[in-house]
Amino acid sequence: MTATETAPTTGTFVGTSAKRREDAALLTGRTTWVDNMAPFGTVVMAIVRSPYAHARIKGVNLEAARAAEGVVAVFSGADLAEDWKGSLPCAWAVTEDIKMPPHFPLAIEEARYQGDGVAVVIADSRALAKDAAELVEVDYEPLAAVADLEKALADDAPLVHSDLETNECYVWKLDAGDVQGAIDAADVVVTRRYVQPRLIPNAIEPRAVLAQAGPTDEVTLWSATQVPHILRFALQLVVGIPESKIRVIAPHVGGGFGSKLDVYAEEALAVALARRLGRPVKWTEERAENYVATIHGRDTVHELTFAATKDGKITAVSSEAKCAMGAYLQLVTPGIPLLGAWIYNGPYDIPNYSVTFTGVFTNTTPTDAYRGAGRPEATYVLERTMDALATELGMDPVELRRKNFITEFPAQLASGLTIDSGDYHASLDKLLELLDLDEIRSEQAARREREDVKQIGVGFSTYNEMCGLAPSRILGAIRYAVGGWDSATIRFQPLGSVQVVTGTSPHGQSHETSWAQIVADRLGVGMDDVEVLHGDTAVSQLGMDTYGSRSLAVGGVALWHASEKILDKARTIVSHQLEVAPDDLEFADGAFSVKGSPEKQMSIQAAAFQAHSAHNLPDGMEPGLEATAVYDPPNFSWPAGAHAAVVEVDTETGDTRLIRYVAVDDVGSQVNPMIVEGQVHGGITQGIAAALWEEAVYDEDANLLTTTMTTYLVPTAAELPSFETDRTESSSPMNPLGVKGVGETGTIAAAPAVINAVVDALSHLGVSDIQMPATPERVWRALQEVKS
Amino acid sequence: MIPAGFDYEVADSPAHALELLGSSADAKLLAGGHSLLPAMKLRVARPSLLVDIGRLAESSYVRDAGVQVAIGALTRHKDVRDAPLLREHCPIVSFTAGEIGDPQVRHRGTIGGSIAHGDPASDLPSVMLALDAELVVRGSEGERIVPAREFFTGVFQTAVGAGEMLVEIRVPKLGASTGWSYVKMTRRAQDWATVAVAAIVERSNGSIERAAIALTNMGGTTLRATAAEEAIASGTPIDEAAALIPEGTEPPSDYAASAEFRLHLAEVLGKRALAEALER
């Protein structure tokens, strides 16, 4: 595999598995996690949270807490009501008539989910803040609550926000072609219902914030966030300080997976309280707190319909989905389903298309982006239904997929978007080479024949996705509040080292390494000459941050364009000094040389020195060699691939083990295959985890039952096999790097592959569906059902 | 994540530990701390005094005691797993100790702590019950021996009284005709057992003559599957007898499984445990 390839020390870096420059600090403990920091005088914040899913706050008694040892201040939600200039923002009003209830950092009159903050304690230490928080007395009047999104839509359901008079947040539709006509004309119509459980993202670093106010009203906020730039913008809206006075720093951030793509109550609280108290205020989330106070993902119920001809050509897809919002709308909560809205046809050519989403309030932690965000949900129902249709038609599921693949690119979709490039057959071909399907099928047949307790199954998922978020005009058209561009600044220092400032904000994605690869290549310098700066809005002023597999396809491409500007200026300087026309210069290996007279040359680093000394620049040229590019992608990028899972199911206990996982992905050109592969491994694992282990469970009263890492089951190494991965490559014509994005592909593809495999293992016994996660009990019950 | 405040004393002998334990109404013994500290961090447990017995090196041992093997209560799971005497004479104990938690837990957690905690989802209590082990409990009046059948009295309740401590575990040496098995089902390797079954069988002419079957996480305490044991003793074939394993149990319903599914698992895992015990 590529992980052990070594990078050349000079020459072309892009495309090589250069080792990560991030590792040295992370491997030796020289880290800058927010929780590591405490400026002199720091006090610690603890939040008092509602134990009820829905309750009226009749009174809050803070006296005992205020009198406790080490306590600096204690506030209720009402005490701080005047501090807020606006609600915690939701940036995606997906429809004109969407209901957007106010959401303040602390609940004032009503708590609407278990974990909703109702008071805050500031004390000298973590332990004392925690002790005092126990002394806050809140007089709650419990109200009826609802956690199940279908029950929330019933006429007599308890209302999460009584003034809205409904739990329906919005209904959003996308229609193209004539779905009903296609259904009426179809030989076969298949409709299936799917429940996708609520997931908890579980970045291993819990969130943490530290806010420090300066003497002239300026504020610095360190936060374990994916989105320092968006956060800066949002803090003005909530706290009322102009953005120009806010500096947000995302230092080392320990994973996010979407959960740190948000603007949280604790961020606003820390800033507001640091200003009130004149002391640095710090808060570090505990894991049990993370499970209620950090966003969740998924929690949808779909009904998907295919119309098809009897020889397997799909003529229409129609999806009706109900999607849980939780109790409030966080930054992009209502828009998450929309991120999947254009891929309900996946890699298949389906001319008639209809998608409807109904957003639903429930008395639960808000949902928002979790790795894949809308696309795993769409891919799951699509790929499960592909298998259902294959069964219905008596066709091989692989053949059915092949028969419907889009083959011409760019491909104009019925839903209106255009797929940049792809070769879906190529990925599937390679997958089948790696898989040895005949061997699996013959082993399966033998086990079925001898009625083995342990049966095996194989499941496929051929997927595509849209990422590289996002063309700003399209975002505007679908009512997203801000743009989807990103920026890069490249700055030659006088002595030839290069600073790169990126608007992306990595938290595990290795931008420091791969951004250096891109820039070193373009400018012909060594990787070690390139320093990549990020995650501090005082350093990186312009940026839209890291999420949605966007960083390389947007921010990485911005680097390319900034490099071009640098080269243009350097070329002008060199042509001036060598007294040749710019067109007579060639650039290679970091130097400009005169065509035909290669001895006449100047390195780009020498040109940078000339730019800084400014002794001899063309008339009117500004000194310095620095350029900024802001890149707005013209289209989404469309990774794709073919995955297969092989599982073994114990038909007596229901215990299901993944025994092989094979993935062939086409993510366009690869800057660093080692890093790409790492993203694939992690993404696949989160998809597998959803299929087999993970599920946030609420009881009837909307109390979360899976409150710790011992009951919400994030898999360990012991549950997983090594993965078999390979790639095909359809460069994107949309950008000069040919890249698409890889952060979410595995998560999008994996869950249906695994569930398809579990169902395949048991299909001969009559099982046709098992709800995620396929727990031993669900498998056992499915078998009981077909036996009876 | 941070326990409520408490006082802390280090015991320098078992007698000293008992003396300290008696000094405060809600004092707790701290051995490896792997049951107690997690509960204290979540502030579910709030003892006013912890008596640290973790430094009583003399209480960590595995010793030949004639027909029994004696295990000091402070012997860590890792040392129980690796003890040659147990591997030779009572391998179900060393095997099961190796199945507890994860390596870090086994480096700190102790056999005495695990047994005295009385958690019905914990592995070693069932093994003790299936083995008819003897638990040596020490109080101010001296030591008394409690048979495993009388030791586990309720959810997180044992026969260890206030002011007493578990000091030694005595397990029988198993002869050549004795087979054993501990079959555990977990969602993830590190998890508590959804259900587990400990079986100790007496073999004769390739079949099981007598069996002791104990069940993990099938009720408020570890339980013996008495109906199945009696059926086996009276010659009922294993598969039929295994169907009686769930009889009389009242398993919990929780995130890992419903009570109904646990009843089913007890039978399946019990059958497998008996089959394995017959072979080993």
Next chain:
Amino acid sequence: MRHVALTVNGERHELDLEPRALLVYVLRERLGLVGTTVGCDTSACGACTVLVNGEAVKSCTMLGVQADEMEITTIEGLASNGDLHPVQQAFHDHHALQCGFCTPGMVLASVSLIESGEATSENAIRIGLEGNLCRCTGYHNIVKAVQAVAGVS
């Protein structure tokens, strides 16, 4: 307060500790060894794993006072004379870390596993690392790194 002496990464520290101070907070907040991290409340994630007397222990499930007179190794103490420990080096070579938050605990759990002689196969390594959660890597490259150091294919 209780007076204790901890030897951390070879250096002896005498400290007065509140009994409830967990070892991980003593390391982080009293000794400034912030390499060791906290990822959960329930001894599940293993991010806080350090070596106590040479063996992997979750430092969130041990009181600082329990470590009195013990030898502790944290991630900061693993490299010697500027050379990475072979496990650290293998994690780098195999891209066995992404965000790096679980990494100190994962590295120390791996060191302990390898030194115990139990890293005898891919499967044994996977089971041996059951006490440590990683959300980024899917464990694939972590297992490969440990295999490389343990010399098992």
